[in-house]
Amino acid sequence: MYPGTFAASTPDKPAVIRASTGEHLTYRQLEDNSLRLANYLDSLGLHRGDGIAVVTQNDLHLFEVYWAALRSGLYITAINHHLTAAETNYILGDCNAQVLFAGASVAEAVADSGELPALNRLGRRIVWGGEIDGFESFDEVLASVSDTPRADEPRGTDMLYSSGTTGRPKGIRAPLPDGQVDEVKDGYTQIFEPMYGFGSDTVYLSPAPLYHAAPLRFCGMTTSLGGTVVFLDHFEPETALAAIEKYHATHSQWVPTMFIRMLKLPADVRSxxxxxxxxxxxxAAAPCPAEVKYKMIEWWGPVIFEYYAATEAAGATFIGPAEALEHPGSVGKALMGVAHVCGEDGSDLPAGEVGVIYFERDEMPFAYHNDPEKTRSAQHPAHPNWATTGDMGYLDDDGFLFLTDRKAFMIISGGVNIYPQEAENILIGHPAVYDVGVIGVPDEDLGEVVKACVQLDPAFAPSPELADELIAFTTDRIAAYKAPRSVDFVSDLPRTPTGKLVKGELRKQYWP
Incomplete structure (x- = not known):
């Protein structure tokens, strides 16, 4: 199913609402505009399996572009608008995007830096909400094409990127679904429609950035089933509560930091x-402290559900409120794939022992685009149909999974995955930096935040001003959320004789 199904039966029903303004798209508007855009993409010569990209803040037009791609057999790549132009252009080149759609408010993220290839072959750029040099007007493009129905509408899918441990993002390119857009349900719909009761009466509140995999896919599922999406421009705790009440939201998705911030509101505000x-x-997105989950269940009732997965869809575990109270801290049992926890030699570990988490599937469920070596590294050495994203944890005697480390020493700040190597690669280029290690340190609000531990060149002396300079040096080159929030100056860093930084020892200084 797809929005066009409901354009016929409930044409005036809101498909998507922007909570901050009340602006909305009806199912008729979503159908008509996505159809026009699909015809436009077809007129450019795009074929099944080609790709487009979109960079924007949360916006109604994103849904029109999304469904234009999905009804055209295309891959759509939603890109984090906080990235620098160079980072954006790398993804555009890697995913071979033929057309870029963007909001005018993210102009800096889509500027052509000249350092990396931007768009391929067609190189068409389209902007809404204002002007960007070299971009065509979205409204003019929409007005220039017909809304003639299409006889062939093969279903497309998303191709999203998650950060790589070496600093380069990696694209997850799944096979295209086989069938027409009105015939095929995507994987999210197949799983979550029956599990969580999504349907035409659903009002789904999305408080998160829509370039993330789960928010984008949950919103896509809701509109494919005839429900209503209500999205926030950005998360604010009281604003989110007000939106639940105003729109009578039935379903929503959060990261634990959002729970924490809502729980920190004064009691009279919450009530x-x-x-x-x-x-x-x-x-999802990060482990939720057991106490936080307990307080949310106490406040909202037994409606708090968790799943553990990744953009790669290697496998997934699920846990409901009753099980969460019985197994505090668990992310649940595997319902997509069979969970294995393996030691360094690849053998299954007994219950309670920490190792690398693999999911056993009938076949390898994903591949990293243009990176066969990375794909191979995600496969179990003896079982090529077992896949991992590098997370670590353990299973209890009842088969419930518990996470310990996420992707070695990856930093998870407010539900966002951050790889420290990117900041390290930048900071080592500063003349004052002799050696550097970037780690996550505890933070009551965000779970953890980024800290740089810097060993200075003897010609430089520690100072608050130099710390600020190093932070600015990093934010000038990569997205600010990946940069350190603080800098500690140290006399030396723990390294092995071969030069490998022992981050476990470094982290021990900051973590209980």
Whole structure:
């Protein structure tokens, strides 16, 4: 199913609402505009399997572009608008995007830096909400093409990127679905529609950035089933509660940091809003402290559900509120794939022992685009159909999974994955830096935040001003959320005789 199904039956029903303004797209508008855009992409000569990209803040037009791609057999890549132009252009080149759609408010992220290839072959750029040099007007493009129905509408899918341990993002390119857009359900819909009761009466509140995999896919599922998406421009705790009450949201998805911030609101503010419409509040992206989950269940009732997965869709575990109270801290049991926890030699570990998490599937479920070596490294050495994203954890005697480290020493700040290597590669280029290690340190609000431990060149002396300079040096070159929030100056860093930084020893100085 897809929005066009409901354009016929409920044409005036809101498909998507922007909570901050009340602006919305009806199912008729979403159908008509996505159809026009699909015809436009077809007129450019795009074929099944080609790709387009979109960079924007949360915006109604994103849904029109998304469904234009999905009804054209195309890959759509939603790119983090906080990235620098060079980072954006790398992804555009790697995914072979033929057309770029962007909001004018993210002009800096889509500027052609000249350092990396931007768009391929066609190189068409289209902007809404203002002007960007070299971009065509979205409104003019939309007005220039017909809304003639298409006889062939093969279903497309997304091709999203997650950061790589070496600093380069890696694209996850799944096979295209086989069938027409109105015939094929994507993987999210197949799993979550029956599990969480999504349907035409769903009002799904999305408080997160829509370039992330889960928010984009949950919103796509909701509109494919005839429900209504309500999205926030950005998360603010009281604004989110107000939106639940105003729109009578039935379903929503969060990261634990959002729970924490809502729980920190004064009691009289929390009690001001009626959240009784919520039937399912899903959380993912980072482990949720057991106490936080308990308090949310106490506040919202037994509606808090968790799943553990990744953009790669290697496998997934799920846990409901009752099981979460019985197994505090667990991310649940595997329902997509069979979970294995393996030691360094690849053998299965007994319950309670920490190792690398693999999911056994009938076949390898994903491949990293243009990176066969990375794909091979995600496969179990003896079982090529077992896949991992590098997360570590353990299983208890009942088969419930618990996470310990995420992707070695990857930093998870407010539900966002950050790889320290990127900042390290930047900082080592500063003349004052002799050696550097970037780690996550505890933070009550975000779970952890980025810190740089810097050994200075003897010609330089530690100072607050130099720390600020190093932070600015990093944010000038990579997205600010990846840069350190603080700098500690150290006399030396723990390294092995071969030069490998022992981050476990470094982290011990900051973590209990």
């Amino acid at each position: 001001r809003y009626d959240v009784s419409s919520i039937k399912i509040a899903v959380h």
